[in-house]
Amino acid sequence: MRNLNYLFLIAITIFSFSCSSENETPKLVEKSVTIEVEMDGSYTDYLVTFSVHSMLSGSSTFVTPVLDQPTELNWTQVIEHGNTYTVSFEPEVPTITATSSAPIHSLGFVFNAVHLGGETDHSFQPLSATVNVLADGVVYRQFEFEAMPPGEVSVPLAEEITLN
Structure with missing residues (x-):
């Protein structure tokens, strides 16, 4: 009988450790999000595309x-x-500023700029941009973008973010 009690105690101990909360999915954090794009350089010489997707x-x-x-x-x-x-x-x-219409836990965005063509003078500077993602009014992530000069193709800034 004593051996049976020890086996029962070991079984309960193993069962309690196997049911720990480590495997539980963490609760999603949801916040009001704003995406701010601040452009610099000769931005008026570019066609800008800004896309927001996957706001969940x-x-x-x-x-x-x-x-x-x-x-x-x-x-x-x-x-x-x-x-x-x-x-x-x-x-x-x-x-450029876009705000979530309700609190979210994840989002994605794409920003790109393509030179419109035409002649440039000595004062021309390729477009640069700082993209801030604010969660509840506080900068959560920051990204930098550099457009290519005329005649070259820019690489879009594409990001997906999950708040935690």
């Missing part, structure tokens, strides 16, 4: 991004079932 909350609920800046523009392409919102334009102001 909960267990995969699509969240719509709101294009705050430039104020006179709307998304130029919207694919609601793909949760993708894109704006392409020739910038007159150096800032």
Whole structure:
């Protein structure tokens, strides 16, 4: 009987350790997110494309991004079932801002700029941009982008972020 009690105690101990919470998926952190793009250089000589996709909350609920800046523009392409919102334009102001319409746990974005062509003078500077992703008003991640000079192809800045 004593051996049976020891075996029972060992079985309970093994079972309790095997049911630890290490294998549980962590709870998703959701925050209000803003993406700010600050351009520098000869940005008015470029066609800029900015796309926000995969803004998700909960267990995969699509969240719509709101294009705050430039104020006179709307998304130029919207694919609601793909949760993708894109704006392409020739910038007159150096800032693009988009905000999540509800708290989210993950998102993706793409930023690119292509020179419009034509002659450049000695004051020309290729477009550069700093992209800040703010979570609840605090910079969560920061990225740098450098456009290529006229006649060369820029590599898009494409990022996917999960808040934690």
